[in-house]
Amino acid sequence: MFEPGTEVDDTCRHDWRRDEIESLLNLPFNDLLFRAQSVHRRHFDPNAVQISTLLSIKTGACPEDCKYCPQSAHYNTGLDREKLMQVEAVMEEARKAKAVGATRFCMGAAWRHPHQRDMPYVLAMVRGVRAMGLETCMTLGMLSHEQAEQLADAGLDYYNHNLDTSPEYYGEIITTRTYAERLDTLDHVRRAGMKICSGGILGMGESVADRAGLLQQLANLPVHPESVPINMLIRIEGTPLAEVEALDPLAFVRTVAVARILMPGSHVRLAAGRELMSDETQALTFFAGANSIFYGERLLTAQNPQAAHDQHLFERLGLYPERREDVDDATHEAAIGEQLERARIRAMTTDAMARA
Numbered sequence: 001m002f003e004p005g006t007e008v009d010d011t012c013r014h015d016w017r018r019d020e021i022e023s024l025l026n027l028p029f030n031d032l033l034f035r036a037q038s039v040h041r042r043h044f045d046p047n048a049v050q051i052s053t054l055l056s057i058k059t060g061a062c063p064e065d066c067k068y069c070p071q072s073a074h075y076n077t078g079l080d081r082e083k084l085m086q087v088e089a090v091m092e093e094a095r096k097a098k099a100v101g102a103t104r105f106c107m108g109a110a111w112r113h114p115h116q117r118d119m120p121y122v123l124a125m126v127r128g129v130r131a132m133g134l135e136t137c138m139t140l141g142m143l144s145h146e147q148a149e150q151l152a153d154a155g156l157d158y159y160n161h162n163l164d165t166s167p168e169y170y171g172e173i174i175t176t177r178t179y180a181e182r183l184d185t186l187d188h189v190r191r192a193g194m195k196i197c198s199g200g201i202l203g204m205g206e207s208v209a210d211r212a213g214l215l216q217q218l219a220n221l222p223v224h225p226e227s228v229p230i231n232m233l234i235r236i237e238g239t240p241l242a243e244v245e246a247l248d249p250l251a252f253v254r255t256v257a258v259a260r261i262l263m264p265g266s267h268v269r270l271a272a273g274r275e276l277m278s279d280e281t282q283a284l285t286f287f288a289g290a291n292s293i294f295y296g297e298r299l300l301t302a303q304n305p306q307a308a309h310d311q312h313l314f315e316r317l318g319l320y321p322e323r324r325e326d327v328d329d330a331t332h333e334a335a336i337g338e339q340l341e342r343a344r345i346r347a348m349t350t351d352a353m354a355r356a
Helices: 018-025 029-043 087-099 116-131 145-154 179-191 208-219 249-262 279-288 307-317 329-355
Strands: 048-058 104-109 135-139 158-160 195-197 200-202 227-232 267-270 292-294
Touching (some): 087 104, 104 116, 116 135, 116 145, 145 179, 200 208, 227 249
Parallel strands (some): 227 267
């Protein structure tokens, strides 16, 4: 049992076992939230929330068959296909986002992977948004090593590529892209020197063990993702998951809390599905360690809580936007290199012990 004054271990680990994570997920609710909040306060201002805005720069007709996604060409969801946005139109949306307090501007395209013919436009978007003083993030599907290098050279800060669920449950949700391909993209992003944004989706019919498996994959990466978006499934008519049973909001809060414990230095983001949550549920997730949200009226193709409502909720909870702290590229690359070297040494040590 965790009581006030109890020492809480928040060591940054990369060797979590599945049973350890399941035990955390099954802790008494108050004990779990106390532990998560204790870890959170050691690493972050507990009342500061990072604000991001997400724009769909290319919508619909995606060749992937992700069963949760209205943008998949495999399902009839009534979503209109749209071409890649013009660079200046994206810049205008970024200016609007900055005006309402966003510090990070995320751009998403419904692609399996970006085509080289589109890369000049994508790179121009990155440069333009970064010139406004906003952090940049993109999600474009799978990346080759060369494409990751191009994005890094253009100044992209974050690349989002979610693992979605556990390796065991993954085949029930997606068949057109393997789990290994997702991990390969994360490796390309990290080696190119960018920060990683990677999380998953809850409420797709997965078990508690699957939630533990997703968190294990993320927490045991050589370097923890700097940003971990936790999505709640939005059940959209026309997709195979439209009729799946709704997730218990407290199960969502539990998963956020365990993500905070496993990855103490990462931003844990409330992403898709926030509009389905009551203010009380959102308040619990902030207490559990969530410290990042998407802000604005749309989240790719789904509704997002209105900005005015978010502002009012922040006022009621005494929360405020996190200020951006600039770290030069050389410092960031040196820090990542140091963490990767520690991961290499850990792997060598583990292998040597196994052979002994």
